[in-house]
Amino acid sequence: MSNAIALYARETPGFADRVSHAAALLRSAAEQHPGRIVLASSLGAEDMVLTDLIAREGLDIALATLQTGKLHAQTLALVQRAEKHYKLAIELHEPRAESVVHFVQRHGDDAMYRSVELRKACCAMRKLEPLERLLAGRSAWVTGLRREQSGARAEVPFSDADDHGREKLSPLADWTWNDVWHYIATRKVPYNALHDEFMPSIGCEPCTRAIAVGEDFRSGRWWWEQDDAKECGLHVSSPAGSVTALSRKANPNTQEASA
Numbered sequence: 414m415s416n417a418i419a420l421y422a423r424e425t426p427g428f429a430d431r432v433s434h435a436a437a438l439l440r441s442a443a444e445q446h447p448g449r450i451v452l453a454s455s456l457g458a459e460d461m462v463l464t465d466l467i468a469r470e471g472l473d474i475a476l477a478t479l480q481t482g483k484l485h486a487q488t489l490a491l492v493q494r495a496e497k498h499y500k501l502a503i504e505l506h507e508p509r510a511e512s513v514v515h516f517v518q519r520h521g522d523d524a525m526y527r528s529v530e531l532r533k534a535c536c537a538m539r540k541l542e543p544l545e546r547l548l549a550g551r552s553a554w555v556t557g558l559r560r561e562q563s564g565a566r567a568e569v570p571f572s573d574a575d576d577h578g579r580e581k582l583s584p585l586a587d588w589t590w591n592d593v594w595h596y597i598a599t600r601k602v603p604y605n606a607l608h609d610e611f612m613p614s615i616g617c618e619p620c621t622r623a624i625a626v627g628e629d630f631r632s633g634r635w636w637w638e639q640d641d642a643k644e645c646g647l648h649v650s651s652p653a654g655s656v657t658a659l660s661r662k663a664n665p666n667t668q669e670a671s672a
């Protein structure tokens with residue numbers, strides 16, 4: 414059977430160094446931000462690698478994810494599997510119930526397909542506003558961004574500052590997709606079963622599809638849109654596209670996350 418490990422796991426030169434470097438970055442960040450650092454996990458393959466590194470090193474880095482209300486059953490099942498495997502709790506941050514009811518009543522459950530603006534409004538309500546609460550009171554966060562993931566991420570640094578001055582770490586910035594899966598295979602890391610169904614990048618159920626051989630890895634996300642629109646805003650830092658700016662559009666009463 415051809416699964417994601419068989420398809421992608423390869424050891425390439427420098428792998429051990431990249432693992433050591435990522436672990437060192439996490440250790441250093443945990444020491445610099447005691448009790449105030451969180452992995453904002455999408456539960457994707459990269460974030461499961463980071464979860465494993467954090468657990469193995471016993472680091473004081475919280476684990477959290479956005480339960481948008483639109484996740485696949487396989488993704489929700491992974492939360493429970495990972496908690497059991499690592500004996501660690503994963504925080505779930507949900508959109509505000511009244512915002513969801515209001516949005517669905519006004520625009521319908523399939524609004525994301527009708528325009529980029531409505532899709533971004535859905536992401537703002539279900540992802541960006543809960544992300545602000547996830548990050549509230551924290552001075553640093555960890556992401557699974559890699560330079561290889563897309564043109565928009567080609568310059569991702571290992572460490573950066575977000576719009577609120579929090580440190581934003583991407584310890585896997587220089588990892589390849591082969592690295593990610595070699596790590597998962599050799600450390601027996603739990604991963605989303607959807608990766609075995611040709612979904613390398615997994616988001617909400619209505620907005621993720623399997624990709625074909627030769628397609629870009631993120632082409633299964635919001636596949637009906639043009640490439641330049643295909644970010645949900647979680648990792649956009651321009652004034653118009655920042656977490657705060659976009660979530661304010663979704664909910665004018667949103668409070669700024671504290672740094």
Ligand code: SF4
Pocket residue numbers: 481483525532533535536537539540616617618619620645
């Ligand atoms: S990915 Fe799709 S369902 Fe999820 S928040 Fe964005 S538009 Fe809504």
